[in-house]
Amino acid sequence: MSEVLFQQLRNYAADANGKFTVLRKGEVTVEIDQKNVKGFISRLVNDLRVRHLSTMTGLDLGQNIGIIYHFSRDKEMIDVKTFVPKTQPTAVSIVDIVPGAILYEMEIHDMFGANFEGNPWMDRKLLLPDTWPADLPPPLLKSSKPNEIRKRLHLEVEGK
Amino acid sequence: MSAEDQSKRREESAGLMKYSAENLVPFGPIHPALKEPEYFKLILEGERIVQVIPRIGYVHRGLEKAAETRPWVQNMYMFERTCGICSFVHSLAYGQAVEGLTIYEVPRRAKYIRLIIAEMERIHSHLLWVGLMGHWAGFETLFMWVWRDREVVLDLVEAISGNRVHKSMNAFVGVRRDMPEGMEDRIVERMKFLVDRARYYKEIIDTEETMLERTEKVGKLSSETAEKLCAVGPMARYVGLQKDVRLNDPYAAYDEVPFDIIIRNEADVHALLQLRLDELVASANMISYAVQHLPDGPIRVKIPPIIPAGEYSAHCEAPRGEIFYYVKSGGGRTPERVKVRTPTLANLPTALEILKGQTIADVPIVLTAIDPCFGCMDRMSFLDTETNRQWTWSGEQLRQYGINYYFPERAKKCRP
Numbered sequence: 001m002s003e004v005l006f007q008q009l010r011n012y013a014a015d016a017n018g019k020f021t022v023l024r025k026g027e028v029t030v031e032i033d034q035k036n037v038k039g040f041i042s043r044l045v046n047d048l049r050v051r052h053l054s055t056m057t058g059l060d061l062g063q064n065i066g067i068i069y070h071f072s073r074d075k076e077m078i079d080v081k082t083f084v085p086k087t088q089p090t091a092v093s094i095v096d097i098v099p100g101a102i103l104y105e106m107e108i109h110d111m112f113g114a115n116f117e118g119n120p121w122m123d124r125k126l127l128l129p130d131t132w133p134a135d136l137p138p139p140l141l142k143s144s145k146p147n148e149i150r151k152r153l154h155l156e157v158e159g160k
Numbered sequence: 161m162s163a164e165d166q167s168k169r170r171e172e173s174a175g176l177m178k179y180s181a182e183n184l185v186p187f188g189p190i191h192p193a194l195k196e197p198e199y200f201k202l203i204l205e206g207e208r209i210v211q212v213i214p215r216i217g218y219v220h221r222g223l224e225k226a227a228e229t230r231p232w233v234q235n236m237y238m239f240e241r242t243c244g245i246c247s248f249v250h251s252l253a254y255g256q257a258v259e260g261l262t263i264y265e266v267p268r269r270a271k272y273i274r275l276i277i278a279e280m281e282r283i284h285s286h287l288l289w290v291g292l293m294g295h296w297a298g299f300e301t302l303f304m305w306v307w308r309d310r311e312v313v314l315d316l317v318e319a320i321s322g323n324r325v326h327k328s329m330n331a332f333v334g335v336r337r338d339m340p341e342g343m344e345d346r347i348v349e350r351m352k353f354l355v356d357r358a359r360y361y362k363e364i365i366d367t368e369e370t371m372l373e374r375t376e377k378v379g380k381l382s383s384e385t386a387e388k389l390c391a392v393g394p395m396a397r398y399v400g401l402q403k404d405v406r407l408n409d410p411y412a413a414y415d416e417v418p419f420d421i422i423i424r425n426e427a428d429v430h431a432l433l434q435l436r437l438d439e440l441v442a443s444a445n446m447i448s449y450a451v452q453h454l455p456d457g458p459i460r461v462k463i464p465p466i467i468p469a470g471e472y473s474a475h476c477e478a479p480r481g482e483i484f485y486y487v488k489s490g491g492g493r494t495p496e497r498v499k500v501r502t503p504t505l506a507n508l509p510t511a512l513e514i515l516k517g518q519t520i521a522d523v524p525i526v527l528t529a530i531d532p533c534f535g536c537m538d539r540m541s542f543l544d545t546e547t548n549r550q551w552t553w554s555g556e557q558l559r560q561y562g563i564n565y566y567f568p569e570r571a572k573k574c575r576p
Contacts, residue, residue: 100390
């Protein structure tokens with residue numbers, strides 16, 4: 001079952017210039033360029049019927065912001081990895097293929113500052129307060145310091 | 161008004177609803193026993209809902225950031241405090257993700273104990289939810305009865321772990337406490353009691369007019385939509401999707417203990433009630449089986465405080481659905497990144513979809529139906545696109561409106 005799926009995935013990844021790695025039994029990773037992500041996920045969802053997006057993870061990779069799409073189908077977990085440069089953090093939204101991704105994209109937008117082109121709710125905030133200062137780095141980047149956030153949002157606790 | 165005009169007007173009213181500073185609730189300590197602040201903006205046309213805009217994050221405390229500065233072990237007990245209801249399963253998912261990075265194997269006895277606690281948590285969460293459904297539907301007696309029975313399972317949890325809510329049972333590669341001696345008969349007897357009660361409650365919800373009227377044919381959803389929106393847990397199973405991590409990707413002792421997976425096809429809130437009560441019976445049976453077949457042996461393996469570099473994602477079936485943890489280690493004493501995805505966030509798009517086309521009176525029932533960690537409807541604002549009137553109701557006002565809408569003759573009796 002999973003061998004067939006993974007073989008097809010390997011072919012699809014090769015088509016999209018992606019790097020296919022088996023992490024462990026039942027879990028694979030496909031590293032792929034940002035511009036090919038949407039096409040790859042579209043084939044994943046429509047042809048291979050991998051429909052469930054568990055979540056999306058954002059990562060601080062130094063120069064880049066990493067994005068991982070955690071897909072799963074029964075026992076198999078498929079992580080699609082990509083990245084966008086911090087200087088121009090614009091990724092392509094997959095909301096039209098996987099509508100359930102809308103809040104996960106908003107979350108990465110709030111926490112890492114990546115923009116998802118095509119997500120209708122990109123101008124709204126999901127988790128951060130409305131008064132979040134625009135010049136503060138997004139909170140989950142390594143350059144963001146909790147003390148600084150406390151100070152700017154007037155959340156200092158006495159004696160700290 | 162033409163359809164084009166209407167959609168234009170809808171867009172405009174959405175534009176009017178830019179969040180202002182008045183609606184801000186600052187980050188702050190919030191007691192777990194209180195309702196949690198979640199904020200939904202409902203755009204209405206007369207009585208019907210056309211669009212729902214969520215605004216969450218009022219209790220976002222930055223746990224993922226905090227985890228990056230704390231040792232691996234400390235994080236386990238911090239993540240347990242993400243939720244006051246499904247606390248154990250958080251530490252279980254985090255523990256499994258970290259254990260995946262090491263070479264150690266969890267002892268069999270520990271796997272069984274994990275299953276027992278996880279299923280007890282499911283029972284108490286489902287009972288809590290059934291009670292809340294009674295409360296929102298205006299059936300307080302059901303609420304009182306169910307919450308009394310919930311004490312039975314909480315007492316058992318306390319007897320095993322020493323705590324009612326935050327059990328702190330998990331450790332890396334095992335559990336911290338063994339099952340107390342001589343608990344077996346008591347657990348089996350109490351589970352039998354709960355199964356009887358669940359059957360009785362099922363009879364009530366199938367015959368009681370209050371529950372039938374409020375729940376039947378409310379909250380309809382198609383299985384295609386649920387699949388597209390990546391619904392998890394009971395919200396996927398009540399439309400006929402076979403989504404259950406315990407079955408699809410067994411962890412702990414779920415591959416050894418037999419259990420029934422409950423799937424319904426009616427796709428309304430009434431089916432959800434039946435589904436959760438049936439799951440409760442299945443969980444009780446699993447616990448009885450597990451305590452009678454509890455293997456001997458060690459409960460824990462001690463491991464060094466440094467976790468090898470790598471990344472691992474683990475998922476578990478929380479009472480509300482799939483819970484997901486992604487852990488990245490750089491080989492140090494603290495994690496490089498931990499990602500938490502709770503089932504309520506995954507089910508939120510589905511709930512927003514169900515709400516479209518419902519009446520205001522059904523909002524409390526439908527929002528509670530997804531079992532948000534205490535679905536809070538406080539400070540809900542309304543905007544009628546036909547009259548452009550805007551107003552705000554508290555959760556209690558909304559609940560009363562729902563009761564009056566369905567049972568005008570009971571309006572006075574229900575008033576608190």
